[in-house]
Amino acid sequence: MAGKGGRPGPPSGATTLVILATLIAAFSLVPLGYVAFMTLTTGWDTVMELVFRPRVGELLLNTILLVVVTLPLCLVLGVGGAWLVERTDLRGHRWWALALAAPLAIPAFVNSYAWASTIPSLAGLGAGTLIATLSYFPLIYIPVAATLGRLDPAIEQSAASLGLGPWAVFFRVVLPQLRIAMAGGSLLVALHLLSEYGAFAMIRFDTFTTAIMIQFQSTFNGAAGNMLASVLVLLCLLLLVSEAKIRGNARYSRVGSGAQGLAIRMRLGRHEIGAQSLLVAVLVLSVCVPLYSVVRWLIAGGIAIWDPTEFFPALAQTMGYGLTGALVTCVVAFPMAFLAVRHANWFSKLLELSNYITSSMPGIVVGLAFVTVAIRLVPGIYQSAYVLLAAYVLLFLPRALVNLRAGLSQAPRELEEAARSLGRSPAVAFFRVTLRLCAPAAAGGAALVFLAIVNELTATLLLAPNGTRTLATAFWAKSSEIDYAGAAPYALLMILISIPMTYVLFQQSKKAAGQ
Incomplete structure (x- = not known):
């Protein structure tokens, strides 16, 4: 439908997206509301006594x-x-x-x-x-x-x-x-x-x-x-x-892509050895020492530490929560990303900001908020997979949101309108054009959310259902008992899973900087 001056008006589903995005933003403020509520109900005298x-x-x-x-x-x-x-x-x-x-x-x-x-x-x-x-x-x-x-x-x-x-x-x-x-x-x-x-x-x-x-x-x-x-x-x-x-409000960018020249690299000369030595030292301390320690404990533990009755359930549950959480987070982030790109205004920015505020909170605060809300309001869902997945969504929503925004910005509305002018229905045009173009960015966001869930510890310790053992919680249980050999397989798996996701993060940063 055309608006004034022949300009296309908002799609019929825009109102639905606004409602969904508003509900998501309200839900994302549960941890902040929990902190404010607990502070107010504790009483000023008690607050002063406990804080000071x-x-x-x-x-x-x-x-x-x-x-x-x-x-x-x-x-x-x-x-x-x-x-x-x-x-x-x-x-x-x-x-x-x-x-x-x-x-x-x-x-x-x-x-x-x-x-x-x-x-x-x-x-x-x-x-x-x-x-x-x-x-x-x-x-x-x-x-x-x-x-x-x-x-x-x-x-x-x-x-x-x-x-x-x-x-x-x-x-x-x-x-x-x-x-x-x-x-x-x-x-x-x-x-x-x-x-x-x-x-x-x-x-x-x-x-x-x-x-x-x-x-x-x-x-x-x-x-x-x-x-x-x-x-x-x-x-x-x-x-x-x-x-x-x-x-x-500073912005350092060029107007238009233009033709960028090659940077003149500074000659290190005699400082080359010092620079290489410094980088080698950083790599040894940050990567080689952890890998050496993990391998050392793997060798010390031998075949006995690879107990399939403990190892495979932890791996399966980690992959299950990681994949499900990544999918749900991307789906939840889409309404906000769509409004931020196609209907940018103060309201959409406010909705987006609410998610960044919540994601900045530590996992333990989000976990405490969900524990309290679940016990007091809906005790039936306490220590269920639904509560844990909801915490993952709130903690890592911006990772999916940023990527979806980038993908949608590369799928302009005009392409979708062109498909509709060729006789495609709005739904078909959306799925075949817009969703298809932003799919790679969505996959990148899902990969980053998956990595975060695999390595998340505090919220998982607080909210995981009884009997749940992810790689992170299994590793923590073993290492807390000073069973370093028993913890080594879980550490190795988390590292192996994280390597390709870290590569994705590095490559995405390069692409984002080049836009």
């Missing part, structure tokens, strides 16, 4: 120190590695480009298990910083490398022609253009630091997340744990606001 106490101050100090120390190290490794790969004549730079993303294939709690079983005395802030840095610096490296790869080198060449040296060009010209990528990557690292449980519990380093889990296990969702969750959510929201302030 020495233990909370200790946890706050540990968490802030962890972020303050780890984040600069991740920035140095991420930005420095990206610059070496994209802007110098580093030998083997194509191989290093992928190798520096490899640590993402090793879950942080597996990394911690490897280091703790190799050096049992490893503990505290120093250990937490080491493991977190080695696990999370690729979250900054990948977007920065992708951004460097698409920057027009003509700007750098112009600066050099005005007499600026290589370092002056980097700090005054290149680095400001990396601000958005650095801010986004830093936000991801900081949110991971706030939400990580297994990696820090294994090395006996107390953070808000580990303390909340201890409170939950001892008092089953008591007031003290809820108040800790409130403080943790406040920290997450402060991080979101800080990232938005740092990012600002």
